[in-house]
Amino acid sequence: MGARRFHTWKLYGYWRSSCTWRVRIALAAKGIKYEYVPIDISKGDQHDSEHENRNRMRQVPTLEVYDEEAKTKRLLSQSLAIIEFLEETFPNSGCSMLPKDPIERMRVRQISEIINSGIQPLQNLSVLKAISSNGQMDSKDWAHKAISKGLEAVEVLALQILEELKEDRGNDSVYLAGTREPTMADACLIPQLYNARRYDVDLATTCPHLLEVEKRCNKLEWIASCHANLQSDAQV
Amino acid sequence: MGARRFHTWKLYGYWRSSCTWRVRIALAAKGIKYEYVPIDISKGDQHDSEHENRNRMRQVPTLEVYDEEAKTKRLLSQSLAIIEFLEETFPNSGCSMLPKDPIERMRVRQISEIINSGIQPLQNLSVLKAISSNGQMDSKDWAHKAISKGLEAVEVLALQILEELKEDRGNDSVYLAGTREPTMADACLIPQLYNARRYDVDLATTCPHLLEVEKRCNKLEWIASCHANLQSDAQV
Numbered sequence: 001m002g003a004r005r006f007h008t009w010k011l012y013g014y015w016r017s018s019c020t021w022r023v024r025i026a027l028a029a030k031g032i033k034y035e036y037v038p039i040d041i042s043k044g045d046q047h048d049s050e051h052e053n054r055n056r057m058r059q060v061p062t063l064e065v066y067d068e069e070a071k072t073k074r075l076l077s078q079s080l081a082i083i084e085f086l087e088e089t090f091p092n093s094g095c096s097m098l099p100k101d102p103i104e105r106m107r108v109r110q111i112s113e114i115i116n117s118g119i120q121p122l123q124n125l126s127v128l129k130a131i132s133s134n135g136q137m138d139s140k141d142w143a144h145k146a147i148s149k150g151l152e153a154v155e156v157l158a159l160q161i162l163e164e165l166k167e168d169r170g171n172d173s174v175y176l177a178g179t180r181e182p183t184m185a186d187a188c189l190i191p192q193l194y195n196a197r198r199y200d201v202d203l204a205t206t207c208p209h210l211l212e213v214e215k216r217c218n219k220l221e222w223i224a225s226c227h228a229n230l231q232s233d234a235q236v
Numbered sequence: 237m238g239a240r241r242f243h244t245w246k247l248y249g250y251w252r253s254s255c256t257w258r259v260r261i262a263l264a265a266k267g268i269k270y271e272y273v274p275i276d277i278s279k280g281d282q283h284d285s286e287h288e289n290r291n292r293m294r295q296v297p298t299l300e301v302y303d304e305e306a307k308t309k310r311l312l313s314q315s316l317a318i319i320e321f322l323e324e325t326f327p328n329s330g331c332s333m334l335p336k337d338p339i340e341r342m343r344v345r346q347i348s349e350i351i352n353s354g355i356q357p358l359q360n361l362s363v364l365k366a367i368s369s370n371g372q373m374d375s376k377d378w379a380h381k382a383i384s385k386g387l388e389a390v391e392v393l394a395l396q397i398l399e400e401l402k403e404d405r406g407n408d409s410v411y412l413a414g415t416r417e418p419t420m421a422d423a424c425l426i427p428q429l430y431n432a433r434r435y436d437v438d439l440a441t442t443c444p445h446l447l448e449v450e451k452r453c454n455k456l457e458w459i460a461s462c463h464a465n466l467q468s469d470a471q472v
Binding site for chain 1: 292293295303306310312313314315316317318320321324325338339341342345346348349350352353354356357358362363366367378382385386388389392393
């Protein structure tokens with residue numbers, strides 16, 4: 001249904017943007033082919049009027065798609081809103097980004113939002129610049145602290161979920177929110193761990209379980225291929 | 237269905253917390269009765285171990301509910317995740333926080349996330365404290381700028397949606413995301429406008445259309461009654 005109504009996908013993004021990375025994972029989960037258009041954040045290309053017309057917040061990602069029903073192009077932004085849209089439009093394709101049970105869905109969204117609104121914005125470039133304009137606090141220390149606090153909360157929550165599920169299931173193939181398939185929560189976790197490493201967070205101490213989940217995710221070729229360093233605009 | 241499986245609601249929150257306010261609106265939309273337990277953020281009560289056990293991020297709101305099926309209490313956190321849960325659990329009660337059409341749902345979530353992850357975290361107390369520890373940049377200026385930029389983006393997006401819908405509908409009773417009923421996007425907007433006023437954002441210049449939407453929302457008694465200043469723990 002979705003494939004008939006929505007087609008010709010184009011992703012405006014940046015290799016190292018964690019929000020773009022989340023959407024790459026969701027597109028891969030659904031097996032959606034798309035054209036990738038890099039927007040070079042390191043050069044400030046997101047501020048060009050052309051991109052501003054696409055995304056008024058001057059952010060990436062923006063996902064463009066043709067809506068056959070309305071005979072018009074649609075511009076989608078905000079990574080979690082995009083992932084929800086993809087899941088609702090292609091509920092039966094590939095891997096589900098949201099499970100069926102209401103409590104499981106709740107947990108997936110809860111963890112996703114801890115990362116999306118509770119960690120990622122605090123370590124974003126604009127905040128770090130504002131903080132580093134002072135002499136007293138180092139922006140790297142700030143990012144380090146914000147990421148550690150958030151990941152520690154996700155670690156505890158994920159372990160509580162596992163504990164609850166222990167009687168029902170084995171530990172095999174259990175992803176971040178206690179699901180049997182990776183979800184939106186895993187799509188948020190993977191880029192956040194990458195960022196944590198950039199800010200020297202000691203992940204083995206802070207969140208050993210999350211490292212296990214990451215390892216499990218990266219065994220799936222379609223997730224591993226979404227890694228920032230493997231994108232066409234990567235500068236590594 | 238939801239009423240049989242989930243009951244005995246308790247909201248841990250704070251009168252002026254915008255995330256708590258969003259959840260108050262969603263609970264009111266669904267006509268759910270709940271016990272309100274104030275957590276005094278101004279005194280740092282969110283850091284108490286009792287609250288930390290409820291919410292590892294040491295934030296409000298946390299919504300507690302008894303799950304009859306699993307015979308256990310559930311702790312829900314992250315405002316948008318809670319609102320999605322309430323909408324999915326009570327799809328046919330009261331006002332819908334999400335419309336039915338996939339593009340309309342996309343727009344509601346897009347606008348909600350611009351506010352939830354693109355504005356609110358940047359003007360949160362922890363960020364303002366870190367910024368004000370320097371002598372060069374005033375945290376009030378920073379909050380003012382972050383809120384203005386975000387609301388300006390929401391204004392433009394909301395006007396674009398209205399323009400698209402003009403042929404289909406009149407302008408009467410059109411809420412933030414172009415819907416006929418208030419949604420999660422309106423639940424995010426109202427507390428954000430309250431915060432904008434605290435930081436002296438010139439709303440009449442930045443977002444006149446959003447002020448119209450706010451006025452329309454507040455004509456609904458169930459939304460107006462959720463105002464921060466009307467809560468039992470309000471200090472005004």
